[in-house]
Amino acid sequence: xxxxxxxxxxxxxxxxxxxxxxxxxxxxxxxxxxxxxxxxxxxxxxxxxxxxxxxxxxxxxxxxxxxxxxxxxxxxxxxxxxxxxxxxxxxxxxxxxxxxxxxxxxxxxxxxxxxxxxxxxxxxxxxxxxxxxxxxxxxxxxxxxxxxxxxxxxxxxxxxxxxxxxxxxxxxxxxxxxxxxxxxxxxxxxxxxxxxxxxxxxxxxxxxxxxxxxxxxxxxxxxxxxxxxxxxxxxxxxxxxxxxxxxxxxxxxxxxxxxxxxxxxxxxxxxxxxxxxxxxxxxxxxxxxxxxxxxxxx
Numbered sequence: 001x002x003x004x005x006x007x008x009x010x011x012x013x014x015x016x017x018x019x020x021x022x023x024x025x026x027x028x029x030x031x032x033x034x035x036x037x038x039x040x041x042x043x044x045x046x047x048x049x050x051x052x053x054x055x056x057x058x059x060x061x062x063x064x065x066x067x068x069x070x071x072x073x074x075x076x077x078x079x080x081x082x083x084x085x086x087x088x089x090x091x092x093x094x095x096x097x098x099x100x101x102x103x104x105x106x107x108x109x110x111x112x113x114x115x116x117x118x119x120x121x122x123x124x125x126x127x128x129x130x131x132x133x134x135x136x137x138x139x140x141x142x143x144x145x146x147x148x149x150x151x152x153x154x155x156x157x158x159x160x161x162x163x164x165x166x167x168x169x170x171x172x173x174x175x176x177x178x179x180x181x182x183x184x185x186x187x188x189x190x191x192x193x194x195x196x197x198x199x200x201x202x203x204x205x206x207x208x209x210x211x212x213x214x215x216x217x218x219x220x221x222x223x224x225x226x227x228x229x230x231x232x233x234x235x236x237x238x239x240x241x242x243x244x245x246x247x248x249x250x251x252x253x254x255x256x257x258x259x260x261x262x263x264x265x266x267x268x269x270x271x272x273x274x275x276x277x278x279x280x281x282x283x284x285x286x287x288x289x290x291x292x293x294x295x296x297x298x
Contacts, residue, residue: 006141006185006218008096009117011283013056015218018252020268021057021098021261022050023224027064027072043084047092054269057118058092060084061100061263065122065151065194074076074103078194081106085114087215098143104130111138122147122194124174132178141185142178143220146170148195157195166206171215187259188212189220193228201228205247208256218258227261245271249256 001125006013008038013019024046027048052057062080072080079181080240088097089147098118110116127150136143146167148157171188178186190202190208203224212219223229230236245267251257252275262268264277 019056022055022265054267055265057096059098104126104134105130136181136183143187145189146191154195193226209254220259221257222261
């Protein structure tokens with residue numbers, strides 16, 4: 001039985017209906033330029049937009065994970081995060097906050113100093129061996145993502161003998177470690193765009209439902225405006241909203257997405273609303289609809 005709730009800072013949040021996580025990038029080099037919000041007034045407006053458009057979680061990132069991104073020191077990451085986390089704590093206590101970091105010390109600081117309720121780790125614990133113990137001690141929901149290497153090297157690490165088997169093995173091993181440490185709330189992210197080719201990303205998309213069923217854990221889908229969309233369309237991130245909505249709809253109808261991590265909150269909320277209506281309509285098995293064709297003669 002897959003878990004249908006998350007404990008976010010003492011609030012029990014249901015996953016019976018998928019949630020939307022709005023992205024707030026406090027970096028100068030994220031791949032989608034419109035998502036960068038460095039001035040505090042821009043961040044305030046962005047957070048208000050996420051809330052007003054129906055977002056349930058704000059995900060704050062200060063370390064760009066786009067392929068080939070520059071490394072950022074822990075000190076710089078903390079400096080970038082500080083004003084944003086203070087703003088969220090002081091002005092927007094109604095919204096749950098996630099911090100996108102692979103550093104255990106940053107995770108602990110964010111939770112203890114600013115009441116952050118979730119940690120989103122792109123490395124699945126591989127870039128800091130203290131991360132698993134830290135989130136287990138803090139007992140905050142942890143997003144476990146699949147990635148090979150680092151943002152600087154992942155594009156070169158796309159050779160798999162069997163993509164599906166290797167990703168399942170990756171998660172099974174790490175979930176076991178986290179459960180042994182006593183972590184309660186765990187979310188899986190298949191890591192689209194992280195150490196996968198364009199074709200592998202689409203193979204993974206068709207595997208999500210099976211992966212979610214095998215792991216019996218909530219799944220976060222992070223494909224918003226990514227290269228798997230705009231490269232397939234010979235476009236740019238700025239032109240990738242429609243493609244993003246198509247893949248969101250596919251995943252939602254497959255029941256393989258519990259949280260959508262997005263740049264465009266309203267569009268994601270609308271995808272959820274429409275797909276929920278579709279899935280609520282069922283065809284009674286004992287009363288099939290008969291389709292009659294009327295023939296006309298001329």
